[in-house]
Amino acid sequence: MAFGWIDERAASRYRAGLARTLRPRRADCPLLDLASNDYLGLARHPEVTEGAVRAARTWGGGATGSRLVTGTTTLHTDLERELAGFCGFEAALVLSSGYAANLAAVTALAPHGALIVSDAGNHASLIDGCRLARGAKQVVAHADPDAVRKALAAHGGTAVVVSDAVFSVDGDAAPLPGLAAACRERGAGLILDDAHGLGVLGDGGRGSAYAAGLADAEDVVVTVTLSKSLGSQGGAVLGPARVIDHLVNTARTFMFDTGLAPAAAGAALAALQLLRREPERAARARSVAGRLYTELTTAGLDAVRPDAAVVSVRAPSPEGAVRWAADCRAAGLSVGCFRPPSVPDGISRLRLTARADLSGEQVDRAVRLIGETRP
Template sequence: VSDTVFSVDGDAAPLAEFAAVCREHGAGLVVDDAHGLGVLGTGGRGAAHAAGLAGAGDVVVTATLSKSLGSQGGVVLGPARVIDHLVNAARTFIFDTGLAPAAAGAALAALRLLRREPERAARVRTVAAELHARLTAAGLEAVRPDAAVVSVRAPSPERAVRWAADCRAAGLAVGCFRPPSVPDGISRLRLTARADLSGAQIERAVRVIGGTRP
């Protein structure tokens, strides 16, 4: 069981290697593609697709509709026997409420847009790489991204919180990871690249983050 793209540092898991180990031992592979769908793979089809595992009979993929697709809820993709078992036996499904039609419609519209404009996924990766390069050039300790998440190390949990607040006060919304979300010693800001960010917006983001560093 693994994320496809880890949400703190934005690094991708070696899915092909994981699948090989699972198959060697007769195990199934379950991956959460929350940060891969819409970003990785041909046209944003996801990390499992990029690793050649889409549709595999021993791989189950979970994904959220609330990140790249900008909606709400989630999905489970896998072999028919697995889906049938979940529908009939998973308490979290049986005792849940149905997804709101508006949320389902919004996710479907986003998927159709991604199919029409697959270059959006490539643009996200370009923006993430540019953010990393500019942050690093500004002397900040940024982790090289494999998808859309770009993290910047902070000196301490307290300084990470203040840094994020100072960025927000300057008009820039960034995430903030600190204990207990992450272990002591790796508190950080977390940025999310978007396909529609312009060069000027990227430059401003780096300027604000660099100018408010604790």
Template sequence: MAGSPFEWIDEQARARRRAGLVRTLRPRPADSPLLDLAGNDYLGLARHPEVTEAAAGAARRWGGGATGSRLVSGSTELHAELERELAAFCGFESALVLSSGYAANLAAVTALAPHGSLVVSDAGNHASLIDGCRLARGTTQVVAHADPDAVRKALGTHGGPAVVVSDTVFSVDGDAAPLAGLAAACRESGAALVLDDAHGLGVLGEGGRGAARAAGLAGAPDVVTTVTLSKSLGSQGGAVLGPAPVIDHLVNAARTFIFDTGLAPAAAGAALAALRLLRREPQRAARARAVATALHERLTAAGLEAVRPDAAVVSVRASSPDRAVRWAADCREAGIAVGCFRPPSVPDGVSRLRLTARADLTEEQLDRAVRVIIEARR
């Protein structure tokens, strides 16, 4: 009898174990005692009473699921309301809500990069942008990280339609993209600019209105932004923001919109409540940035190698994958949950702890987190 067709999986599993790169699921209890610096709840809104009650109310009114794709039965008045308010808050003409930030990036890149086009992608982009480039019918050219001159050079080799795609804040180190330089390079060649603002919405710009708004690019006819509703807004889902003709095009051409079930009403309701709360309490954005700065300053003062944060992500370098795993485990044992990034998730091959600042952290919690991280390093 022939062997299993999945024997190759066993060999890959053995290789991962040898390299210390095995990933495991760790279900989180509802009443976890851990102080969370691993998730992306930047504004502390995921459990805010207004947000959770809005989610419950939406489920009671509209049902547990959207029931179908947005073009069939999955669009509710709640989805439309969220789209209008999200576009207005961020300064764009129109918005389209999808089931995840990942789906939003796939929609934007694939629908805006047809056959014959050039896609210029930053080497540090998130996996969802990378996968969008792989699925697009255009030709992709990867360029050096955060380098407008490299983008300009790539665009200069192509005479047809082109689109540049970049995170606004890169998820590994938390550094910001040079948006003004990227926009200038695009406009010299007539290229479009697609920005993934997953880590900028709620943290950067006036009152958390996002990186594109902060850079003066919101509402521009050549700029499209994607966002996630699962980080600062404490919910789930994603959206594409841009000129109305672009959004109309996505409704007709983006496969992750057309063929996917619409965002669950509970998630739409939660995101809308969180957006309204942020509009009412804009100081939350500044607080998240202040916590990130404090984490960086205190950790580097203790001799750790941390990247200066441009938003709410603080990256702390580890000497090896094994050291990063042990460090994160020791932090967890002491009551602090931190992220642990290792190859192949990091493009530079450098393992690190990834800390996410939260606007709702108290000074006592901040002191405790810093103390644990420093002591667990030893």
């Protein structure tokens, strides 16, 4: 029977407690949300939703084609200019998702014969970019500039180092100054995925590279998503103008994909403009994350200290994590549940996301419910 092997794989996932299911979310969901990536609470902000509506009414429901044909509107170029200026880079290129942005950056900037050095904790989109790129790949220890340095020294040729700026599982930040120094010793490029840093870290939320003094560097390229702090959808690559021009001409996930929908571009642009006016949202998200961590550890839970807005709580097993998340949900709290293969260290955990619009009372309630439902 065609695809008969699928049934055996499905049974194996269920036995291991690793099966995943879709759970449609109602517009009026009553749960306290610590699962989404809406770090700044902008996804439903009136200015952001109005930006989406206005763009859809002006440009229609879709971009109508690839960016190189009919899919580039003045809205896209306005968003690129705002993103580059806000984050401190020379140029930006908007794509249909953060995943597509990572594939574009890694595959286009690692030619045949190059070495790609990838952090062991990198997001799946960076890993897939490395797999698709034509260069040789080497995975190194997590957040270890010395391991990067050794890998680069052993190669001696064209190389690029690829890392999350803030890792999505535990919310820890990469040692960016150390990585940049290791790259510069060998003339290697540095690609950073700042999906979880934009809007949270740096002056007014300008991102991890800005905070580390790496913005606008000739040897640094940053990818971001518009679907987290900016409450919209899509992704972008930020970097020197000549790098962005290279991507326009070579990145397949840009060249052969329909452009980002105007509504998403309009929402992201409105969110970015709002963040410029209200930079305190970034500090508030970090403050909420710090409070979550302090209260969770005080309650005796095994939480990881956050460097941005992600707080993870270790669970005893995949099955225990699923049951814990389900019990939280039944009690009125929505939390993320990360299990293998989504966790590189194989340790299952609840993943909580701090939001700038969470009150102290809501944080207290979330911690209480997590404590009461622990397996």
